[in-house]
Amino acid sequence: AEVERAYLAGELDLIYVAPERLSNTQTRALLARGTLSVIAIDEAHCVSQWGHDFRPDYLALGDLGEAFPGVPRVALTATATRETHEEITERLHLDTARHFVASFDRPNIQYRIEAKNDARKQLLQFIRSLPDRSAGIVYALSRKSVEQTATFLAGQGIDAVPYHAGLPAETRMAHQSRFLREDGVVVVATIAFGMGIDKPDVRFVAHVDLPKSVEGYYQETGRAGRDGEPSIAWMAYGLGDVVQQRRMIQQGGGDRTLQMRQNQHLDAMLALCETVSCRRQNLLGYFGQQSEPCGNCDTCLEPPKTWDGLVAAQKLMSTIVRLERERGQSFGAGHLIDILRGKENDRVRRFGHDKLATYGIGEDLSDQDWRSVIRQLLASGLLAPQGEYNTLGVTPVSAGVLRGETPVPLRQDALGRKSRPSVRKTSTADTLAEEDRGLFERLREWRAGQAREQGVPAYIVFGDATLRALAEHRPSTLGELSSVSGVGQKKLDAYGEQVLDLVREG
Template identity: 75%
Template sequence: MDGGPGDWVPYPDEPPYDPYDDIAPPEPAFPAAPAATGGSRAAPSRYATPLEALETVYGYSAFRGDQKAIVEHVVAGGDAVVLMPTGGGKSVCYQVPALVREGTGLVVSPLIALMHDQVDALVANGVRAAYLNSTQAPDERARVENAYLAGELDLLYVAPERLNGEQTLRLLERGTLSVIAIDEAHCVSQWGHDFRPDYLALGGLAERFPGVPRLALTATATPATHREITERLRLPDARHFVASFDRPNIRYRIEAKTEPRAQLLSFIRSQPEGSAGIVYALSRNSVEQTAEYLARHGIDAISYHAGLDAATRARHQSRFLREDGVVVVATIAFGMGIDKPDVRFVAHIDLPKSVEGYYQETGRAGRDGEPAQAWMAYGLGDVVQQRRLIQQGDGDRAIQQRQGQHLDAMLALCETVGCRRQNLLAYFGQASEPCGNCDTCLTPPDTWDGLVPSQKLLSTVVRLKRERNQAFGAGQLIDILRGASTERIRKLGHESIATYGIGADLSEQDWRSVIRQLFARGLLVAQGEYGTLALSEASGGVLRGETPVPLRRDVIGRVSRGSGGARKASVADQLAPEHRGLFEALRAWRAEQAREQGVPAYIVFGDATLRALAEHRPANLDGLAGIPGIGERKREAYGDAVLAVIAAN
C-alpha cells in the first residue's frame, strides 16, 4: 500500500472504537418507594463466620490466597483496596462480608449485563440478591427498594450512574448497608483504558455512609492507577492487598499480521475441538465481517457490538455463556466481568490501545485455571493507525502524551525479544523470571542488525521530500527500495532516485517488518490525512550511524546477493524431510503461474504459504482457508490447482 486513502485505516467508515455498549443510561426518576411498614430494618447476619458462608453458599472448604485476610479485615469494619487478577476470586471478598455483617451489601457494578449475571448466580446459590437499573419497570424497582428497606436483601447491585442521583442515595440512607464494594475500580482512573466519569463521584460515599467498610476492587492497575484509585475513592486508611498479576495458565502469542482472518482461523482450528473463545476487533464492521468469515468456515461464531439491538446482544451473550464451543467476535466492551470460567482463548486481530486493556481482555481466558491462549496478530497498519488516532484526538497535550506512553508500552510488549510475561508483569510493577510459556520463551526470536536497511529506508524518505517534495506510504517506498517496475514507479520517475533497487535483498514482507519496528520505536512517524511516512527527531541518529537498530526477525526469506552476511537456510531446508518434495513441487507450480501472469512469484504465494501447504496438506477448499497467505480470492483462483499438486505428491 502507498499514500492513498486506504493506506492505514482498514475501516474508515466508522469510529475506531465502540463506546461501551452496556453502560447504564441516565436513570429515570421513578417515584420513591414508600417506607416499609414499621420503618426500615437491617438484613440480619445470615452466617456466624466467613468460613460458614463460604462453605454453605459457595461449596468451598477454604479461602484462596488473600481472600481470607481480606474478608476478615472487612468483616471487622476495615476498608480495603484489592488488586487481584481475573479468576482470583474478587467477588468472594465482598459477598462473604455482606453475608456475615448485619445489613445489605451495596455493589457498584459498571455494566448492566454483568450485574444481571452476578445476581442470577447469587440467587441460584440461595443469596437474597437484587439490582436496581434502568431496565426495570417502576413496580419492579419499587419491589426491590421495599425489600431493601425491609432488610430482606443480602446484596444490592447498582450502576455508578444511579449513585449520582440524590434519590438513590436517600433510599440507601433509609436502610442499613453492611459493606460498599466498588467493582472494576480502575474505571475511576482518567488515564486508564476504561474510564467512567461517574466513578469520580463515588468518593463521596465515604462521607454519606460513615462507618460502612468500603472495598475498591480491580484486576487491572499499574502503580499509578493504584494510587489514583486510593485517592479518588478517598480510601486513605485502607489496607492494600496486591496479589500477583501473573496468570501462569495463559500462554501469550503475538505474531506478525499478514492476513488476519486467515491467521485467526488457523489459530482457532489449532485449539481443542469445542473450545469457547473471544475475538476482539477494532470496529463493528470488522466484527461483523470476521464473525461471518469464521461461520463460513465452520466455526460457531457470533458477533457482539453496540450496533446490534439489545435483544440480539442479550441473545448472543446468552449463547456464549450457556453453550459450549461458541466463539464471540466483539468490540472491547464485551466481557468485562464475564464469569464464564472455561473460555479457552482470547484473540485480538487489532492492536489494543494499552497494556491495561490487553491484560483486562486476555484475562477473560482460563478463569478456571486450565490452560488457555492469548493470541494477537499485530502489524504496521495497527501502529500507524493508533499513532494517528492519538494525534487527531480531542485531548490536550498532556492526554496525548499519556496515550502515547500507553501505546509505547503496548508496542514494547509486541516487539520484545524477551519473555512476554516478564514484560507484562513489569508494566504492573512486578518482577518475575522468564515464564517458559509464551511464544518468545518457547521459540526465542532471532534478532538482526537493521541499521543499514533502516538507513536505506530513511534515506529514501528524505530524498523524496527534498528532491521532489513528495511523501508516500509504505507500499511505494518498498517498491522503490526493491526496484519494482510498476506503472506508478514509471509515471513518477522513481527509477532515478538514488535508492531505487538498493533494498532488493529484502522481501516486501521483510520491509514491512522493518517499517513496523521503526514506527514502534518512534524512528518513523505518520503525517497528514493519508498517513504518509516521515522522519522523527530521533531518525537523524540512525542516518548518521550513531543509533543501533537491532530488529526482531519475523519469518523473512532473504534473497541471496552473493556477498555480505551468511545466507539463511532455505525454506525447504527448514522443513521435515517428508514435506520437502511437496514444497518443491509447489514452488515449481508457482513459478509457472508467475511466468504466465508476468508477475513476481511472491505475488502468487509467498514461501511461508507454500511451507504451510506442504506441512498441513489440506485435502479440500475449506482446509485451504486456514493456511496463512490464502485469502478468499486466491482460494478461488488457485484452490483447485493447489489441491491437484498436493494430491499428486
C-alpha cells in the first residue's frame, strides 16, 4: 500500500514489476492512474517462443504501446541471436525502434570445457586451483544434484551453499545474502539462481551438467567477472550429458517444430564443447560476431590434437547394426564398450555377445577412450539415443561412415589420459607486484569487516580494482586518495582516514 501511494504521488524513481504481475488487470489499472516516463523491458529474449528462456507472460508486453500511448519503450537483453532479435522486435511491436547491438565479447572470462570423468572431484580440483576465497556459482541440472554437490564441497572445506526453488524461501534468502555480502562463498544452484544477481566479483562460473543452449550458457557464464577482473567459465561435459539432453527433448512433449528447435540449440552447444578451434570465436560467431582467436580459452592455450576416428566409428556402428539386425537387440554405451573391448562378464556371456564378429575388436582403446568416441559421435549426429532406456542407434548419415565415405575427425582430449584442469591461477592479487600483495590482503580484510558491520556486500564498500589501485599507488593524503578510481566524495568522507592509516601501516 505504501508503494502504491508513493507511485501515485510521483515520489518513485523506479518501479519494478515482473511480467507475470503486469498481466494482472489490477496492476495495469494502478499504473494507468500514475505517470510513467519510460517502460524498460529487461531480459527481453524471454519473449522468444523458440528461445532458451521463454516465459509466456512476456508475450503480453507487446500491447504496452497501446496501454500507455506516448510512453517510450526500450527492450534489453544480453543474449539474442539474429533470429531472437527479430522476434523481440515483432512480438513487442517495436517495428520503428532504433537498434543498438554492442559486442558480446567478455575478454576477461577464460572459457574451459573438459571431458567429464568424476565431475564433483574435477570441480573440487578446479576450485582448489583458484586463489583462496574465490566467489563462484556452480550450476547443476537437478535439485538433487545441487544439494549433493554443495554437501560434497562443504565436506571438502569449501564454503558452499545450495540454492534451488525447492528450498524454503528463508533458506534461499539467507544463502543469497551470504553470497552477496561475504567473500569466498560458492553457491551451487539450478538456473533459478542468477537473474538479477548483481555481484561484480564472481571469479568463476562452473557447470557440472551441460546447458541446454549456447544462449543459456552465455547468460550463466556472463555472471562471472562483471568487475572486469580475470574470471573463469569452467564446465565438465560427458557422454551422459548428451544422452540426457536428447532424452529430455524426446520426452518433453513438444510438437515436432519445437523439438527440432531444441535439438538445434543443443547441437550448437555440443559444437562449442567439441570444437578444436577457439571457443570464444565459436561463441561469438553464434551471435553473429566475427573475431580472431582469443588466446584466453583452453583450446587456444592448449590446442587439442585430432585423430582419424573412422575405423573406431565403423567398429562401433557395425556392433550396433549386427545386434539390431541379427538379434533384434539394442544396448547402451557401457555394454557396447564391453563387447568391443572383449570383456568377459556375466552380461556379455548371458546374451552370447562373446560370439559376435565384433567381440574384442576394440581392445586398442580404453573404456574412457570409447566413451569419448561415443560422446563425439552423438554430438555430431552420427549416433542417436533410442527409446526410454537410451540405447544407441545409427542414424541415416551413419551409412556414409560404414561405407568409409564420411570422414570422422575426433578430438584427442580424453585419449589415454585423465582430463585435468589447467587453469592459470590469476586473481587481482596475482597481477600485483610482490611487495603490494600484503597491503591488498589487509585492505580486503578491512573491507570485509566494514561490509559485515554495515550489512552490505563487500563490493559496495570498495571493488577489487580500487583495492588494487590503493595497494599499487599507496596514497598518503586525502587529495591523492580522491584521485583513485572508485573513491568518490562519499567514500572519501566515510573511509578516507581509515584507508590512509592502513596504507601507512603497509
